[in-house]
Amino acid sequence: MPPTVIHIAGTGSFAAEVIEFARAAGLDVAGLIEPIDPLRVGGEAHGLPILDPGVPPRPGAAAAVGVGHERLRIRRLLADAGWGDATIVHPSAVVSPSAVIGAGVVIGPLVVVGAQSHVGDHALLGRGVLVGHHTTIGEGSTLNPGANVAGGVTLGTEATVGMGASVAQGLAVGDGALIAAGAVVVRDVQAGVRVQGVPARAFATEHRT
Ligand SMILES: CC(C)(COP(=O)(O)OP(=O)(O)OC[C@H]1O[C@@H](n2cnc3c(N)ncnc32)[C@H](O)[C@@H]1OP(=O)(O)O)[C@@H](O)C(=O)NCCC(=O)NCCS
Numbered sequence: 001m002p003p004t005v006i007h008i009a010g011t012g013s014f015a016a017e018v019i020e021f022a023r024a025a026g027l028d029v030a031g032l033i034e035p036i037d038p039l040r041v042g043g044e045a046h047g048l049p050i051l052d053p054g055v056p057p058r059p060g061a062a063a064a065v066g067v068g069h070e071r072l073r074i075r076r077l078l079a080d081a082g083w084g085d086a087t088i089v090h091p092s093a094v095v096s097p098s099a100v101i102g103a104g105v106v107i108g109p110l111v112v113v114g115a116q117s118h119v120g121d122h123a124l125l126g127r128g129v130l131v132g133h134h135t136t137i138g139e140g141s142t143l144n145p146g147a148n149v150a151g152g153v154t155l156g157t158e159a160t161v162g163m164g165a166s167v168a169q170g171l172a173v174g175d176g177a178l179i180a181a182g183a184v185v186v187r188d189v190q191a192g193v194r195v196q197g198v199p200a201r202a203f204a205t206e207h208r209t
Contacts, residue, residue, distance in 0.1 A: 009063055021107075025088055055081070062084040071142070106125070117133060117136065131143070147165050154171075159176060174190045178195070
């Protein structure tokens with residue numbers, strides 16, 4: 001069977017990583033979609049042509065959003081133009097057979113997802129992320145490299161967990177919350193709040209990633 005052909009939204013340095021994740025997963029990356037800077041459309045990045053997100057794709061074409069923020073907004077833009085979802089799971093990731101992985105999720109190398117966890121649509125799990133068992137990762141959330149989210153955690157929509165940060169078991173992290181790199185979260189985090197440090201404490205008032 002020929003490899004599935006996909007496109008990746010994003011043309012910056014992180015796109016280079018996502019291209020490699022996709023190729024390692026046996027996908028054929030045909031091009032990139034530039035969702036932010038129209039001046040880049042028509043050019044080339046990482047050896048691939050750059051397309052306008054508004055150009056209607058051929059029927060059934062899929063795209064993965066590789067950019068590190070505003071993932072859901074960009075996903076909606078692509079969906080409006082007719083792009084389907086491409087899900088990328090690096091072959092070195094260990095995903096429990098009882099875990100559910102949503103549409104358009106990107107999972108990097110050496111990620112582990114535990115039993116009966118749920119990774120919401122368009123979430124991004126960077127290199128070496130650990131997700132415990134019975135944990136829910138909200139739609140469009142970003143877990144940066146080395147983040148460790150324990151079992152029974154509920155992470156809201158579009159939350160961000162910084163590099164190497166840990167979230168202890170059973171906690172709730174609200175929509176749009178930001179956990180700074182290296183933080184150790186031992187209490188629930190309210191929606192939109194940024195926490196940092198060990199143990200993690202709220203840094204400012206409202207924060208939106
Ligand atoms: C939390 C974060 C978003 C803050 O960025 P910022 O708003 O630009 O913050 P600043 O750098 O202006 O720092 C503001 C204050 O917070 C402190 N701070 C910043 N990041 C911190 C962290 N991770 N832990 C503890 N304190 C931190 C700074 O030292 C500074 O303190 P000061 O005011 O006493 O000097 C960022 O540091 C972070 O952790 N991002 C996650 C990055 C990540 O995982 N990237 C992955 C790329 S692959």
